[in-house]
Amino acid sequence: MVALCIQLLTLLVVCAAANENKYITYTFKAWNMGDKPLQEQLAIVYKEMENLKHEQAVMKQKQDAMSQVLPHCPQKPLDTDVELNVTSLQSGQSGNHLVNKWLSEVEDDEGSGDDEFDAGLDPCNHYKALDQAWRATNYTTKRVVCDRSMKWRGWYRLFYRGKTIQMPEKCVKKEMCGTHSPLWLAGGHPRIRDGIVTRKVCGNWKNNCCLFKSHPIQVKACRGNYYVYRFVKPVACHMAYCADINTLVCGRCRKSESCISRDKITWMCRRNKRRVKANVHFFASYPGRISGKVSRIVYRKVYVNQGRAFNSRTGIFRAPVSGVYQFFFSSQTWGGGVTDLWLVVNGYWVAVSHNNVKGPNSVGNLSTYMTTLRKGTRVYVTHNRGRSWANSASNNIVFGGSLLMVRKV
Template sequence: MVVLAVAVFVMLSSCAFGCSGNTNSSELKLWNIDDQPLAVQLAAVYKELESLRCEQTTAQQQQNALHQMLITTHEKKRTKEVETTLLDYRINHEEEHNLWSSEEDSKPLVDPCYHYTVLDQAWRATNTTTKYKMCDRHAKWKGWYRLFYNGKSLQMPERCVPVNKCGTHAPLWLAGPHPKRRQGVVTRRVCGHWKKNCCAFKSTPIKVKKCRGNYFVYQFTKPTSCYLAYCADINTLVCGRCRRNQSCVSRDKINWRCKRKRRLLSRKIHFFASYPGQLSGKVNKIRYSKVLVNVGRAFNKRTGVFKAPVKGVYQFFFSTHTGRNGRKTDLWLVINGYWVAVSHTHVSSPSTVGSLSTYMTFLRRGALVFVTHNCGSSWANAASMTITFGGSLLAQRK
C-alpha cells in the first residue's frame, strides 16, 4: 500500500506540474490510501485518469506536429523537383528553338532567276498606245518579274520613251544600263517621261539581275504617282533569241542584235636578247642586237624596246657584268618612262662580278619596256652573253 501511495502521488504531481501549470508546491506527505475515506480514494483515481488523458493528448499533438513537418518537407522537395524539371524543359526548348531559328536564318536566299512571275501584257510594249491609261501604282507588286511580249522575252528600255506609250501617260524607263551577270543584283533608278522632260517623274528605284540565257528579272515597286507604268522595250525581242555564246548589243538602244562573243585567244610572248660588246657611262636605251628568242615578235632589236601586244601579267629579267675598274655599274628597267628596277654592281677590288635582276608587273596593251645603262661599265662578248634582256607573258587578261 505504501508503494501505491507513492505512485499516486507522483502521478498527481506530474499532472499538477504538466497540465494545470500550477507552480505552487504543497508540502510532500506520505499517506496511505487505504486509511482514507472512499470519496478520497475515488478522487485520487479520478485525478490519475485525468493525468493519463493529459499525457495522451500531449503525445497526440506532438505526433500531429511531426506528421505535418514531414508533409511540408516532402511537398517542398516535390515542388523543387517540379521546378527543376520545368527549368530543364524550358532551357532545352529554347536551345531547340534557337537551333531551328539559326538554321532558318542561314538558308540561302532564293535565286530570282528561277523564281519570278511572268509579266506578259501587250499594252506595256513601247509601241503601244491605248485609250484607257494604266497605272502601276494600283498593282500589288510582290517578288520578281520577267517581261514578255506575246510569249517572247524582252527587257525594259534604257532610253526615254515618248509620252502616252506603254499604255500610260508617263512611261517608266530604266535610267541606267542593265547589269552584267557577274554584277549580281543591282539597284537602278527609274524615270517617267512627261512634258518633254525624260525624267519628270523620279520613281522609286527597282532591283535588276541578269540571268543565264540573256534575260533580266526585275523587282518592281509602286510608282510615286499615277499615271505611270513600266515599259517593255519591243526592240529587245531579238535578245531573247541570242545563244549562250552571243551577247545582245545595240549602239542606239533602239536596234538590237545578237553578237558572237569574242574568244580570248591565249597569246604566247617570249623574248631573249643580248648585247655582245662593252658599255661605258650613260646609254639611254641598250640596243640588244643579238636576239635569240622572239616569240610573238614584240621585241624590236633595232630600238631595244619591247612593246606589250596584249594586256596581261609579264615578267622581265636583265643582267650586267662589271669591268675591273672598281666603279659601280647600274642598269635600270624602264616601263613607260618610269625606272622600276635596277641591276647594281660595285666591286672595289680589281675583279669582275655579274648581277641579274627580275621584275614582274601588269601591263596594258602598248606599254613600252627597255633597259638603260645609267653609270659604270659593262662588258660582254659573243660567247659570254653577260649583258642580257628578256621576258615572257605569264597571264593574259581581257
C-alpha cells in the first residue's frame, strides 16, 4: 500500500514538472522509512502530498503574475473550434502601463514573407484565400483568437462564406471579430493605379481606437473590386485582422463600377467616370456651291473625326467633355457681293467669316474662335448670305476644331 502511494506521488511530481515546464527536485522522507510501522508511513506520505499541493499552488500564483506582465500567445496555429483561455487582454488589467510594457518587450517578427511572392508575381493573381466567418465585424468573442499565433506567409484575400470582403477602414468595437482587440486598416485602401502600398493597422481597446499600433501591412487593389493583403504577426495577443461585413456589396460591383462609401459604413457600387483625354479633333469640308441663306451647313466630306464628336449627317459638333476648344471655318466668295458665315454655339452667333468682293473676283476667308464649352454644347456653321463655292478637289468651305484641354466649367 505504501509503495503504491509513493508511486502515485512520484507520478504527480513528474506531471507537475511537465505541466509547468520546470524541473522539480523533491526528496521524499517516506523512501527512508521502511523500518517504521505502516500507519506512521502512511501519515508521512499524506503529509508529503499536502506539501506538494502547496508547492503547486505557489507555482500557479507565480505563473499568473507573469501572465499579467508579459504577453502570452500559443505557439501552435489556432483551431477556431477550440475555445482559448484569455491570458492577455482582460478588463481588470491596467491600461497604458501594460500596453507600453508589451510593446517594449515584444519580439520583432521578421521573416514572415514568402519567397514565392518576391519573384515578381502579381499578388492579385497569386494569393491565399482567408475565409473565416469569425473575422466578420458582427462576430462576437465567443471563441477568442489571436493572429499572433498564425504563420503568415505571402498575400491573402479576405472572404466571408465564399464572398469577397475587405478590411474595415473605421474603428471596430472591442470584443468583435472573434478577438479582444480588433485590427482595422488606418489610411484607407489604395486605388489600382497606386500599386502596392503600406498601411498602418490599429487595434481598439479601452475606448481608444488606435491604442494598439500593430505592425504595418502591405495592400494592393485588384481589378474586380477586391484587395489582397500581406499580413504580419500583430504585436501581442489577443488581436486579429477584421473583415468588414458591410463591404459584401462590393463583391457584386461590375468591372465598370467602383465600391465607394462616404461614412465607411454604408457601401455602394457606382459607375466609374469615363476619363476623356484631350484627344478630340475634327476637320470636314463642303465640296459644292452654296447660295443664299442656309441655316446649317452639312459638311459631307469628313477627313478627321477623332473622338467622334462631329456628326456628318447633321453638321453639328457636340462637346464630349467640358474644356477649352478652338474652331476654324472658311468660305470662298465668287461672283462679287457680300458673303457671311457665322459660327453658332448653342444658338448664339459668336464669330463671322465676312467677304465683300467687287467684280468677278474670288476671295477666300478663314476665321478662328477659341472658347470654353460645357459638356454637350452644340456648335455648327450657318451660311447667312452671299455665294460660296468649292469642288471635290478644293477645301474652300471647311469647318474644324480641337479640344485643347479638359477643364471643369
